[in-house]
Amino acid sequence: MALIAILLIWIAIFLYIWYLDSKLKKGNKK
Amino acid sequence: MPSKFSNWVTKITAVFKKEIKSEFRTRYALNSILMFAVVTLTTLSFTVGQFALTNPVKSALLWVILFFSAMSGLAQVFIKEEERRTASILKLSALPNVIFLGKFFFNLVLLFMLEIVTIPLFLILLSLQVESWLLLLVILLLGSLGLTSATTIIGAIVSKTNVKGTLLTVLSFPILLPLLVISIQGTKLALDGSHLAGAGSEIIFLLSYTIVMLTASILFFETVWME
Amino acid sequence: MGKILLFLLMSYVIIWAYIFPAPQQSLGEVSRIFYFHVPSAWVSVLAFLVSMLNGIIYLKKRDLNYDIKSSSASQIGLLFAFLATVSGSMWAKVSWGAYWNWDPRQVSIFILLLIYGAYFALRSAVLENDKKAALSAVYSILAFITVPFLVFIVPRVFESLHPATSVVDQNLKIQMSPKVSLVFFPSLVGFTILFFWIWSLQVKISQRVELKKGG
Numbered sequence: 001m002a003l004i005a006i007l008l009i010w011i012a013i014f015l016y017i018w019y020l021d022s023k024l025k026k027g028n029k030k
Numbered sequence: 031m032p033s034k035f036s037n038w039v040t041k042i043t044a045v046f047k048k049e050i051k052s053e054f055r056t057r058y059a060l061n062s063i064l065m066f067a068v069v070t071l072t073t074l075s076f077t078v079g080q081f082a083l084t085n086p087v088k089s090a091l092l093w094v095i096l097f098f099s100a101m102s103g104l105a106q107v108f109i110k111e112e113e114r115r116t117a118s119i120l121k122l123s124a125l126p127n128v129i130f131l132g133k134f135f136f137n138l139v140l141l142f143m144l145e146i147v148t149i150p151l152f153l154i155l156l157s158l159q160v161e162s163w164l165l166l167l168v169i170l171l172l173g174s175l176g177l178t179s180a181t182t183i184i185g186a187i188v189s190k191t192n193v194k195g196t197l198l199t200v201l202s203f204p205i206l207l208p209l210l211v212i213s214i215q216g217t218k219l220a221l222d223g224s225h226l227a228g229a230g231s232e233i234i235f236l237l238s239y240t241i242v243m244l245t246a247s248i249l250f251f252e253t254v255w256m257e
Numbered sequence: 258m259g260k261i262l263l264f265l266l267m268s269y270v271i272i273w274a275y276i277f278p279a280p281q282q283s284l285g286e287v288s289r290i291f292y293f294h295v296p297s298a299w300v301s302v303l304a305f306l307v308s309m310l311n312g313i314i315y316l317k318k319r320d321l322n323y324d325i326k327s328s329s330a331s332q333i334g335l336l337f338a339f340l341a342t343v344s345g346s347m348w349a350k351v352s353w354g355a356y357w358n359w360d361p362r363q364v365s366i367f368i369l370l371l372i373y374g375a376y377f378a379l380r381s382a383v384l385e386n387d388k389k390a391a392l393s394a395v396y397s398i399l400a401f402i403t404v405p406f407l408v409f410i411v412p413r414v415f416e417s418l419h420p421a422t423s424v425v426d427q428n429l430k431i432q433m434s435p436k437v438s439l440v441f442f443p444s445l446v447g448f449t450i451l452f453f454w455i456w457s458l459q460v461k462i463s464q465r466v467e468l469k470k471g472g
């Protein structure tokens with residue numbers, strides 16, 4: 001169903017952004 | 031202080047005269063503007079002139095021609111300074127405000143000269159019936175003022191870039207959109223025969239647009255000019 | 258700090274997802290787009306505002322960091338403006354039959370798209386960073402002051418052509434039904450928080466890139 005599809009897309013986007021965020025934070029700690 | 035103000039006016043006039051003189055030598059900007067307008071007009075009248083166009087369409091066509099003609103000619107005021115390397119000397123010789131206003135009035139005159147040629151041609155070639163001349167002139171005047179004020183400052187911005195040509199059109203279009211739309215509406219009203227009062231909101235709009243644009247231009251010109 | 262915000266976002270989204278099954282406006286399933294389309298448009302405008310404000314600060318302080326903030330905001334604004342335009346035309350296709358209708362709202366978001374496009378065209382035409390920053394800032398201010406005029410003319414000119422907006426207007430003006438508000442406002446807030454989060458990330462990334470270039 002469309003609902004599930006959209007939820008999955010959102011989770012994917014969110015995780016990607018979170019990934020970028022933590023990567024940047026790691027970079028700072030260096 | 032009266033002497034300060036008249037001093038200021040003298041300086042602006044000096045810049046203005048310089049523009050006229052240098053333009054007169056080559057007539058580059060004037061030529062390109064006129065050529066553009068004539069070519070567009072001719073094309074339009076050949077292709078579309080035979081059809082019965084409605085007033086809204088004719089009004090729109092007029093301002094389209096004016097807009098693109100302005101695009102082809104009004105940025106020259108600043109671009110030529112950069113190209114001929116006279117910009118630095120100019121920066122030293124006068125205050126930014128003075129330079130801007132001098133060039134602004136030059137652009138205005140340029141646009142008026144364009145209109146003196148174009149409007150009659152336009153009226154004839156597209157067989158326009160103008161019911162309300164006064165309103166038409168007022169709209170043209172106010173619209174030209176607004177058009178020039180936005181174009182001059184954006185022309186200054188564009189002169190500092192590497193691209194110039196089409197950039198002026200790209201940058202100007204969103205900014206000029208309100209002006210164009212209301213000018214077209216006002217022109218249509220003039221063609222239809224409305225009184226001045228009937229186009230009251232258009233007139234006020236055009237006036238406020240011009241004032242806002244001029245104020246912003248003068249505020250920010252120095253920043254742009256000094257880059 | 259970030260974590261709390263992140264968690265909030267997650268929960269908002271899940272709320273949206275659960276309320277999905279609830280019946281939406283009279284137009285059927287497609288109207289759910291409303292919850293994403295309007296906040297997208299809102300974010301694109303917010304981004305424009307943020308970009309312009311940072312541009313002004315740049316002009317005052319001449320600190321290139323503010324230019325980074327300004328252009329990052331514009332990048333995100335461009336993205337959301339694009340999303341808003343696309344989602345809007347999808348909605349339009351279903352409710353009004355065509356992707357593009359010269360509806361006032363469609364036109365205004367399109368103009369915003371043009372302004373963003375012009376902004377980046379200007380930036381790409383200048384090589385020196387400080388020149389780029391100053392010129393962009395001035396242009397975004399000029400574009401911003403145009404907005405009140407645009408807001409005035411767009412309804413005037415385009416309203417007469419389409420009664421289409423009345424559907425939207427009805428739902429917006431005649432108070433959203435409680436159920437709809439429950440989803441819409443969190444969505445709005447969620448999108449806003451999302452914007453600021455993505456913006457801060459983009460700024461950090463750009464700053465890194467600039468540092469590398471400088472070195």
